[in-house]
Amino acid sequence: MIYIVILILLVLAELAYFKIADRFSIIDKPNERSSHTKVTIRGGGVIFYIGVLLYFFLEDFQYPWFFLGLTLMTLISFADDVKPQSKKLRLIIQFTAMALMFYQWELYSNLWYFTLIAFVVCTGIINAFNFMDGINGIVGVYSAVVVWTLWYINVYQIPFVDENMIYSVITALGVFVFFNFRTKAKCFAGDVGSISIAFIILFLLGLLIIKTDDFSYITLLLVFGIDTVMTIVHRLIMRENIFKPHRNHAFQIMANELQIPHVVVTSIYACLQMGINIGFFIFKPYSYWYMGIVIAILSLCYLIFEKKYFKLRQTPRNIRRQEQRAKRQEVRSKSLEHRG
Numbered sequence: 149m150i151y152i153v154i155l156i157l158l159v160l161a162e163l164a165y166f167k168i169a170d171r172f173s174i175i176d177k178p179n180e181r182s183s184h185t186k187v188t189i190r191g192g193g194v195i196f197y198i199g200v201l202l203y204f205f206l207e208d209f210q211y212p213w214f215f216l217g218l219t220l221m222t223l224i225s226f227a228d229d230v231k232p233q234s235k236k237l238r239l240i241i242q243f244t245a246m247a248l249m250f251y252q253w254e255l256y257s258n259l260w261y262f263t264l265i266a267f268v269v270c271t272g273i274i275n276a277f278n279f280m281d282g283i284n285g286i287v288g289v290y291s292a293v294v295v296w297t298l299w300y301i302n303v304y305q306i307p308f309v310d311e312n313m314i315y316s317v318i319t320a321l322g323v324f325v326f327f328n329f330r331t332k333a334k335c336f337a338g339d340v341g342s343i344s345i346a347f348i349i350l351f352l353l354g355l356l357i358i359k360t361d362d363f364s365y366i367t368l369l370l371v372f373g374i375d376t377v378m379t380i381v382h383r384l385i386m387r388e389n390i391f392k393p394h395r396n397h398a399f400q401i402m403a404n405e406l407q408i409p410h411v412v413v414t415s416i417y418a419c420l421q422m423g424i425n426i427g428f429f430i431f432k433p434y435s436y437w438y439m440g441i442v443i444a445i446l447s448l449c450y451l452i453f454e455k456k457y458f459k460l461r462q463t464p465r466n467i468r469r470q471e472q473r474a475k476r477q478e479v480r481s482k483s484l485e486h487r488g
Contacts, residue, residue, distance in 0.1 A: 150206070154199070154316065154319055155319050155322070158198060158320055161195060161198050162323055162335075165195070166192070166334070169189045169190070169191060169192075169335075170189065172230070174191050174229060175187050175188065175190055176188045176190040176282075188335060188336050190335070190336050190338040191230075191335070191337075191338035192324060192327060192328065192334070192335030192337060193287065193288075193337030193338055193340055193341010193344060193345060194338075194340045194341060195324050195341070196317065196320050196321070196324070196341055196344045196348060197219075197222040197340070197344050198320065199316045199320025200215065200313070200317065200320075200348060201215075203316035210313070211252055211351075213248045213249070214351050216248050217244070217246065217247075217252075217347070218249075218344060218347055220244060220248070221245040221343055221344060222340055222344050223241075224237070224241040224242070225339040225340040225343045225344065226339075226340040228339050229338040229339050229340050242271070242274070243267070245347065246266075246270050249347070249350070249351055249354070250263060250266060253351075254358075255354075255358070266354075270350050273349075274343055274347060274350070276372060276373065277291075277342045277343065277345065277346035278342045280372065282395075283403050283410050284329060284330060284333040284410035284411060284414065285325060285329030285330070286413070286414040286418075287337045287341060287342050287345065288321055288324045288328050288329060288337070289325055289329055289414050289415075289418045290414070290418050290421060291345045292321045292322075292418075294369060294425075295314060295317055295318055295349065295352070296318065297368055297422075298314060298352050298353065298368070299311070299318065301356065302356075308355045308356045309355050313352075314352070317345075317348055321345075324337065329411065330411070331409065331410070333410075349369075353368065364428075367428050368421075369421075370421070370439070370442055371421040371424065374443060374446040374447055375446075375450065378447060378450045379397050399417060401457055402416075405457065
């Protein structure tokens with residue numbers, strides 16, 4: 149019954165947020181880097197934080213340092229959705245939030261370079277999730293696949309976290325997916341959603357890895373992880389500024405240049421990750437070998453995809469060519485009108 153009540157509260161909270169966002173124009177306007185064409189409410193992913201907030205109060209304030217870090221991460225991300233914040237401020241708060249999460253993990257009792265590696269990996273994963281928003285459903289559905297997998301591990305294999313927390317997150321994901329995973333999304337996750345769910349997943353995954361001392365569980369994030377890493381490497385080879393916004397991920401090319409429906413792109417990524425997760429359980433005794441093979445196969449698939457569709461990418465050169473083409477077409481059209 150308690151989760152039926154939580155579900156109702158989360159639906160009401162999401163609907164209330166839509167009213168607030170509409171009132172204060174917290175919206176996502178399409179631009180040349182967008183994967184959508186209509187003005188859409190931004191920040192619907194705030195529901196992830198609200199889900200954890202309800203859990204925190206209902207379950208006697210468990211994991212307080214993690215929750216404090218999540219609160220900081222949510223506040224700065226939501227502020228950035230409303231009005232762009234300075235990169236320096238965002239980085240300071242994000243690193244503070246991660247430091248609090250590491251304290252909850254009791255990571256500081258290990259060698260110092262474990263903490264350094266954790267900062268690098270967590271920063272990369274959080275920013276990778278932030279790129280996902282804009283393709284209908286991909287943040288919510290992909291995250292749901294990962295969280296459901298973690299739930300299975302927690303319940304049937306190795307208990308590593310209070311399962312009620314996972315139930316709260318799954319409920320919040322369900323509410324968000326209902327409004328986002330459709331042809332015309334009611335809302336996007338925004339920075340507040342993509343970054344907060346990344347932070348939550350990292351916390352759960354970190355607890356599992358620390359509990360088992362098994363880093364092969366990172367396999368549960370490999371589909372989008374490989375896409376992100378290979379895209380960064382490719383942009384470096386092309387001498388592009390990797391810190392500038394772009395839409396050169398494989399899923400963006402599929403949705404924008406190949407015109408594959410968003411819900412289909414999302415389904416491909418989610419089903420692929422789910423298949424990999426099932427294989428991970430089947431080949432668990434050989435988990436590191438399995439992880440290496442999956443990395444190799446996904447990287448090869450990415451290279452083949454990029455080789456075939458490279459010319460369609462939204463690189464600066466291609467954008468200039470498209471603009472020149474559009475100008476020539478405009479001049480030609482005006483000339484025909486004048487003759488007519």
